[in-house]
Amino acid sequence: MNILQINSSARSTGSESTRLADALVAKLSATAANVSVTRRDLAAQPHPVLDEAALQALFTPAEQRNAEQAARVALDDALIAQVQAADVIVIGSPMYNFGITVQLKSWFDAIARAGVTFKYTATGPVGLLTGKKVYVAVARGGMHRGAPSDTQLPHLKTFLAFLGLTDVQFVYAEGMGLGPDAVAKAQAQADAEINAVLV
Template sequence: MKTLLQIQSSLSSDDGQSSQLAHRFAARWLQANPGGRIVVRDLARNPVPHLTAERFQAFLTDPEDRSPRQREIVAESETLIGELEAADAIAIGLPMYNFGIPSTLKAWIDHVARAGRTFRYTENGPEGLLADRPVYLLAARGGLYHGTPRDTQSAYMMNFLGFIGLHDVEFVYAEGLALGAEEAQATLQNAHAQIDRLAGVRLAA
């Protein structure tokens, strides 16, 4: 049974435009993968704690020396990493807040990017430890940022995903959503068409 991990990071949960794009993607993925399973990680409804010195120290402490609290913290991280490892494909709803990614998504990143677990340092530089699989980023933005210096999200997400071993990355952009109803409708139609093309070509492959 194939599995899609759907990550939502909109503060509006299911009502966010990026979440709705992710839902559309998931529906098309199911059509291309009958009998498949979707695991939803909603970071608005179930936020991952932000990284603290206590949590970081738990990751660094040798397993046999961890306190009960540290084992609990690491178990939370392991759950998130396990969802990544079990997924055949990953879809991330990606809204833009103040030119960056949501802080809840950054907290999730801080709990899955762990030295010795999802990446390691070698004499040739860092090496991702996750087996590559397709990642789809459904980016919803109020303005027009793609291809400009203000688009800090795209390079950041590509760098992070590649750092842990995920290089097969595809973006779907829905931009200009705050520039009027006509602009929003047009950009959403384009995003929907791109999702549908991905479903018809890549997802069924």
């Protein structure tokens, strides 16, 4: 089983979403044989944002790209290859200002490529990254689950489904900014959720 872990917190240490992603991967690794884990920390290894130069490189035919354009596209190619090779994807996703982090958005932009990870058809787009299990560890400072303020979850669900990733399980740690007691409660609940989804 090939596991791809994506940590998208801007924090190199002390990230709750990363702690939960680590816990998910550890439990997955303990319950399966022949496990290979690839970890990508988007804070330690930030992916460049999708800017005009990147768009020009992507829309230039491969045989016509200059060296700089080829190198830029190769960065995205490497991330796509990791996703394609994964059987299980574990994403640590903190909520920043009601949404996903810029680090995760850059990763999303890199792996969404027409004709490779999705395709357009007469009846609409079809995701090509099928047959994979996804776990998302969501961490929030406040309490947003099931509330109108939770714009993070719809974004994650919509994007993953767009690529064909429809078998998705979420684990939550909420109230991380509400004091020590709330943190302890959130961590205990999140750990219980991990145990429940990985029975």
